[in-house]
Amino acid sequence: MKKLVMILSVVCIALTACKKEKKKEVTNPTNPNEEELITTFKIVFTDANGVLPNVEAQFVDIDGPGGNNPTAFDTIRLVANATYNASITLLNESLIPAEDITVEVEEEGVDHLFCFDLTNGLNAVITRTDLDANNLPIGITSQWVLGAASTGTATIRLRHQPGIKTGQCDVGETDIELDFHTEIQ
Amino acid sequence: MKVYLLGVFICCSVLSYSQNCDYSVRGEVRDIHTNELIPFARVSIQTNTIQTDSNGVFLFSGLCAGRFTLRCVPHFGCEPMDLEITVPNAGLIVFKVETHQVELDELLIEAYHFPRESQESMTLKTNDISKIKGNTLGEQLIRFPGVSSLSTGSSIVKPVINGMHSNRLVIVNNGIRQEGQQWGSEHAPEIDPNLAGNLTVIQGASGLQYGTDAIGGVILVSPDELRYHKNTAGWVKLNGNSNGRGGGVSGLIAGSFMKSGKWAYRVHGTGRINGTQKAPNYWIRNTASNEYSYSAALGYKGEKLEIDLFYTKYSTNLGIFTGSHIGNLSDLNVAFTSSTPKDTGSFTYNLENPKQLVQHDLSKVHLVYNWNKKISTSLVYGYQFNLRQEYDLHKAYNDSIAALNLPAFELNLWTNSLDIKTQIKHSDRFKSVFGVSGLEQSNAYSGRFFIPNFKKLQAGAYYLGVYENEKWLFDFGLRYDYSKLQVFIYEEDVLTKPVKQFQNPSASAGISRLLGHHWIVRMNLGTAWRPPSINELYSNGLHHGAASIEIGDAQLKKEIVYNSQLGVQYKSHIAKVDVSVFYNYFDGYINLQPSLPPMLTIIGAFPVFRYVQSNTQIYGLNGSIEVPIGKHVSYQFQGNLLLGTDLRNNQFLYGMPSNRITQRLRFSTLGTGNKLNCFVEVELMDVFKQKRYVDNSDYASPPKGYDLLSAQAGIIKKMNSGENLQVVLACSNLTNLSYRDYMNRFRYFTDESGRNWTIKVLVPFSIIKKQSRL
Structure with a gap:
């Protein structure tokens, strides 16, 4: 009998030891959309001479990669032979109010680089106009000097290059890559 | 005169x-x-x-x-x-x-199952370091016919049985069905094989005792029995390897206490660390890993009542090869075209992002009551907690979030299980087992969404019978399972709680016949099933390591397999031969298939893969021949042939291991008793290119075949306790070959590890109490 009591008490201890508190809520998860995302890429072009109207193009995918398709993916329409100052804004619009992620990229400028690639025939020359702490360009702001009317694709990429940034685009991983259809009229 | x-x-x-x-x-x-x-x-x-x-x-x-x-x-x-x-x-x-007693307790069907070349080869002793390779469960099982491995880099290795893995295998850890996030191909089993003692593979639809999902088979990881009425004994195992400059130590001690010897205990611990792995031409950056595991067991064995308590913890930190973390399809293409990864590293024991932390806790209470010599009932209650944290290469943009250094996502899985079974020995020839089992499971995630939270309930009941006489053996079983899955998921920002229910019978029947003294013929027919797993139903998101978007289908139905196996064994002192053929027909095989068009995201375009169901067939042949050459040398030839076809689309099935041939030449001395024995073994493994694939269905065509040479030599001395003292020096990839394997997910990015020297020492010990001799 003594033995049985002993065995049972050992079992009880073992069972109670196993009952860890469930720290996470199973039945009421957090909405995944509240996680950190870049939902919106916006590029605003301002005429360097202050004459032409501003041009804005954006890509919006509120629920992030996967799920629903992007709600906006604009064409960039610029005036031929003009010079624009471009400025990029990154937002997380799944949050209310929206979070401005551009600030974070700027702070971590030494790890980030925007790259601009144009398909052949698109008459534009793009120069990054901002610098990080190591005097390497970031590309949040840039100057677009346009030539004659043409059509093509402007690929805008944000490269994440922690500790390996040299100003070249080929290293690191891709945080953003968007192919904007671009018309110079 | x-x-x-x-x-x-x-x-x-x-x-x-x-x-x-x-x-x-x-x-x-x-x-x-x-x-x-x-x-x-x-x-x-x-x-x-x-x-x-x-x-x-x-x-x-x-x-x-x-x-x-x-x-x-x-x-x-x-x-x-x-x-x-x-x-x-x-x-x-x-x-x-x-013996059958052992099997009836835990491995009922195994004994009658094909392909059982011999007891030795279907059950591996993990302490037999002269035969076992590698440190992970996946590597150690490769010696079995039909078993290969699926790996992610060099540290994550999963076993594959006849092309089946992950959701289609059940791993039973010391009598408890291991419940981790086994659906992921980069999620290795959270088990330290050092504790196991014995690794057993049960094939076919015969894992009826262990519930659903045993489509490819059941892997039993079972420690030796507690040492009731025996002296204290144990072992210490040390190993070191050159590639990764790593090593491990493992030890186990077991014995009985109190004068009666009815109480027994066992304690074990393992620790291992490994640095960056090296391919023949470069360091494979961020491939360091470390792990530890320990366990304790306490048991009581009386005349009628037996009870044992068991607890084990397993924890591992794994670096994920940095070059595999791909931003998008353009990065992926760059990775394919370069023969060397973009950023190779240097040697370190430190882990950087991306990395994984995985922990598994398992506790068990096992009660057996022997009503009489013929009937006994056992009850097993198990509690498991699985924690998985995956860290991305990229920390959060928001500084305050980044400073917390949280994993990109974390999964918590709690499982309670209860199995009750009664064994009846009707006669010397006929035995039955009746059982019921239940399982309750909850999953919670935090961070990036990949699979939703869920609660799962499963219940099943089964009957198994074995009839045997001198020539014939029949085994048969029937099982019915019910599974209910409730998912908690946001749809359009509204929390929904869909419920999925599945139920189906499983059955198995086997027959084996002894022909003369040297031949055994076996045949088995069976059906098994599994409910679709959570990732197949609900995953929806970017899989960074694979640079793809994986989309589940909530409408998936259960997957049912009908399998048949036929095998012949011949055994004499001329040769040992084991040949088996198998044919599996799947009703609703769930497979991840590419789907057009690619999905546009802010990170660029990604190929989309969807879980789809179709009827498929998987069949093949496993064979092994062992021939002694003279007194001291034996030659072994082992070959696996595996073919899979998607019958609906009439095309090759994706992701099947390619065919392979392994040849071993072993020299060993034959000293008996306590004499020192030594052995030398040379192994050549030829892995063929997988030619059965659909064009343009993969990012890159399968890598070419390779021939891997390895060798090992060692000494074995039998100690008084009956255990062997062993010292083994081994070298894998002797020629330092640069190669890539089709079943490694990192084949796109990097070569496999190069030459690796390993030294392993196993020292058994046994403590004999002096007073008992007086």
């Missing part, structure tokens, strides 16, 4: 000596797993059959000198098994056999 008589006398005695048929052979029959003596086992030499006594000891007398085959006569005590002996033999012969 005297001289003459003396001469005749000498002549006669010499004559009678050479024809002396008055030798006797003494021995004992022991269980191969538990080392326990087996009373009343039937053993034979030539036509002479006797039984062991109540202490498991046998004595043959009236034997002539020569070589004989000592055979364990198949009946309820043991499996048909041979041992070559030489007469005269002064020593005590220890004949280790596979």
Whole structure:
């Protein structure tokens, strides 16, 4: 009998030891959309001479990669032979109010680089106009000097290059890559 | 006259000596797993059959000198098994056999299952370091016919049985179904094989005791029995390897306490660390890993009641090769075209992002009540907690979030399980097992969404029977399972709680026939099923390591397999042959398939893969031949052939391991008793290119085949306790070959590890109490 009591008490201890508190809520998860995302890429072009109207193009995918398709993916329409100052804004619009992620990229400028690639025939020359702490360009702001009317694709990429940034685009991983259809009229 | 008589006398005695048929052979029959003596086992030499006594000891007398085959006569005590002996033999012969008692308890079907080349090869002893390779469960099982591995880099290795893995295998850890996030191909089993002692593979639809999902088979990871009524014993294992400059230490101690010996314990611990792995031409950046595991068991074994408690913890930190973390399709293409990864690293033991932290806790209470000699009931309650944290290469943009250094996502899985079964021995020839099992599971995630939270309930009931006589063996089983899955998921920002219910029967029937003394023919027919897993139903998101978007389908139905196997074994001192063929037909095989068009995201375009169902067939052949060449050398040839077809789309099935041939040449000395033995083994593994793939269905066509040479040598000395002291020096990838394997997810990005020297030492010890001798 003594033995049985002993065995049972050992079992009880073992069972109670196993009952860890469930720290996470199973039945009421957090909405995944509240996680950190870049939902919106916006590029605003301002005429360097202050004459032409501003041009804005954006890509919006509120629920992030996967799920629903992007709600906006604009064409960039610029005036031929003009010079624009471009400025990029990154937002997380799944949050209310929206979070401005551009600030974070700027702070971590030494790890980030925007790259601009144009398909052949698109008459534009793009120069990054901002610098990080190591005097390497970031590309949040840039100057677009346009030539004659043409059509093509402007690929805008944000490269994440922690500790390996040299100003070249080929290293690191891709945080953003968007192919904007671009018309110079 | 005297001289003459003396001469005749000498002549006669010499004559009678050479024809002396008055030798006797003494021995004992022991269980191969538990080392326990087996009373009343039937053993034979030539036509002479006797039984062991109540202490498991046998004595043959009236034997002539020569070589004989000592055979364990198949009946309820043991499996048909041979041992070559030489007469005269002064020593005590220890004949280790596979018994059915052990199997009925845990591995009922295995014994009758094909392909069982021999007991040794279907059950591996993890302490047999002269035969076992690698540190992970996945690597160690490769020695079994039909088993290959699926890896992610060099540290994450999963076993694959006849092309089936992950959701289609059940791993049973010390009597409890291991419940982790096994659906992921980069999620290795959270088990330290050092504790196991025995690794057993059960194939076919026969894992009926262990519930659904045993489509490809069941892997049993079982420690040796607690040492009731025995002295304290254990072992220490040390190993070191050159590639990764790593090493590990593992130890186990077990014994009984209190005067009665009815109480026993076992404690084990393992720790291992490895640095950056090296491919022949470069360091594979961020491939360091470290892990630890420990366990404790306490048991009581009375006449009627047996009880044991068990707890184990396993924890591992794994670096994920940095070059595999791909931003998007453009990055992926760059990775394919370069022969060397973009950023190779240097040697370090430190882990950087991306990395994984995985922990698994398992506790068990096991009760057995022996009603009488024929009926016993057992109850197993298990509690498991699995924690998985995956860190991305990229920390959060928001500084305050980044500073917390949280994983990109974390999964918590809690499982409670209860299994009750009753075994009835109707007669010496017929045994039955009735059982019920239940499982309750909850999953919670935090961070990036990949699979949703869920609650799962499963219940099942089964019957298994075995009938056996001297020639025939029949085993049969029937099981019914019900599974309910409730998911908590946001749809359009609204929390929804859909419920999925699945139920289906499983069945298995096997027959085996002994033909003469050397042949066994086996056949098995069965059906098994599994409910679709959570990732197949609900995953929806970017898989960074694979640069793809994986989309589940909530409408998936259950997957049912109908399988058949036919096998032949031949065993004599000329050769050991084991050939088996199998054919599996799947109703609703769930597979991840590419789907057009690519999905546009802010990170660029990604290929989309969707889980789809179709009817498929998977069939193949596993064969092994072992031929002794002379006294000291043996040659083994092992081959696996595997073919899979998607019947709906009439195309090759994606992701099947390619065919392979393994050849081994082993030299070993034959010293008996406590003599020092040594061995040298050379192994050549030829892995062929997978040619059965659909064009443009993969980012890159399968890598070319390769021939891998490895060798090992060692010494083995049998200690007084019966355990072996072993020292082994091994070298894998001897030629430092640069190669890539089709079943490695990192084949797109990097070569496999290069040459690796390993030294392994196993020291068994045993403590004999002095006062017991007084």
